[in-house]
Amino acid sequence: MKCNCEVSFAILALSQLKRIGAIFIKKNLSSIRQKHRWFYSTTEKSIENLLTLVKKKYSLSEIQEAISKAEEILAECESNQIGFMSIIDENYPKKLLEIKDSPPVLFFRGNLSLLTVDAVTIIGTRKPNDNGKRIAERVGKHFASKGWVICNGLADGIDTFSILEQEKFCFAKVIGVVGSGLSSSAFRSLPKQSIANIDYVLEKEGLILSEMPPLKKQDTFSVVKSCRIQAGIGKGIILIQSPLDGGSKFTVKAAVDSKRPLGVIRPVKSDINREDYAANIRIIEGGVKGLGEFVELKNCSNPKIFVLSSKESYPEFELELEHSNQVLKLNI
Structure with missing residues (x-):
């Protein structure tokens, strides 16, 4: 996988x-992408040319300050063994190009080849009941076993x-998206369980x-922003x-915006009236209207909602994932 380092640095500086x-x-x-139209011998001149091309005006001192910030960030990456794209x-996740506000830059630690493997995003409350825990484990194990x-x-x-x-790591193929930077000092702002999970994943x-x-x-x-990446x-x-x-609504909203199929677990009978399953019930009973109420969107454009009532329904949803959401052929 190749990195267009000079232009990527210019994008990092531009984002500052x-x-x-x-x-x-x-x-x-x-x-x-049309590097020949704006790229020059110095980053400073390149950014100035690009800004002119897209009809944006910034002073020379503002451009220089942005470049200085970008240099500091790359130095931090190097000292903390953090990758940058x-x-x-070419290694930027193609699926992320489908969302309207794709992150201009991504920082990473670990196995970058996982970005070439199909992924499913599994989310929910931070305080599940015992049934929620068992279902999460069952769903994760099913999809992990299918690759x-x-x-x-x-x-x-x-x-x-x-x-x-059972408190032991069992899935090797995991992509974690966090709301902090990826240095050890930044990780200290995360909950203890998140830090432990990062260690497991790496x-x-x-x-x-x-x-x-x-x-x-x-x-x-930063946590809310990270939801759209998930x-x-x-x-x-x-x-x-x-x-x-629950905070899950931000990730679900991003999924709706990017036209991702949504699988919703149907609670077992004894859990139907629990408040911590209220979002599931709202979507299952209300359909598109219920989904819109949960994510606070007036118009949900034809979302694909699948009610997952048992483990027998997982393969049907998996089949939908395999045949939908083909990477957009972006003319860029």
């Missing part, structure tokens, strides 16, 4: 400018039980991704268990 976000870079990706690199990569945020609860079995040749610079500590905003990495998403106010 105020008012230059993921949507802007995605919108102008076609122009960015940009949206134009799927399991993706989620490595949080407490459902995320953890979808990759663990030990078993899994992959950890983040769009945050290496030293960035996790906060609420949804983007997977060909589909499975909601195991969630209350209506």
Whole structure:
């Protein structure tokens, strides 16, 4: 896998400018890919040319400051053994190009080859009941045994039980997307279980991704942002268990936005009236309307919702994943 390092560095520097976000870079990706139109002998001049091409104005001092920040970030990557890729690199996840605000840059630790393997995103509450734990483990084991990569945020609860079995790591193919940077100091801002999961994943040749610079500590905003990456990495998403106010709604919303199939676990009879399954019931009973209420979207454009009532229904959802969400043939 190749890295277009010079242009990737320019994209990293560009992303350090105020008012230059993921949507802007995605919108102008076609122009960015045409290196011959703007790339010059120095990064400073290159960025200046590119900004002129896309009709953006920044002072020389602002450009220089952005380049300096990018250099600091790469130095942090090197000292912490963290990899870096940009949206134009060959190893950038193709599925992420399907979301409207694809991260301009990604930082990684671990086995990058997992990005070439089909993934399913398995999520849910951080405080599952015993049934939720068992179902998460069962679903994770099923898809892992079929060769799927399991993706989620490595949080407490459902995320953890979808990759663990009886407190022992059992799935080698895991992609964790975290809201902090990937340095050891940044990891200290994560819950203890998340740190343990990161260690498990890396030990078993899994992959950890983040769009945050290496030293960035996790906060609420960065966690919410990471949800769209989790949804983007997977060909589909499975909601195991969630209350209506659970953080899972951000990942589900991102899945709806990117037209991913959504599998929803039907609670067992004894759990139907539990508040921590309320999101599942709202979607199952309300369909598209219920889904829209959960993720706070007025218009859900033809989402594919699959109710997973038992382990016998997993293969049907798996078949849908295999035949849907083909990588968009982007003319960029």
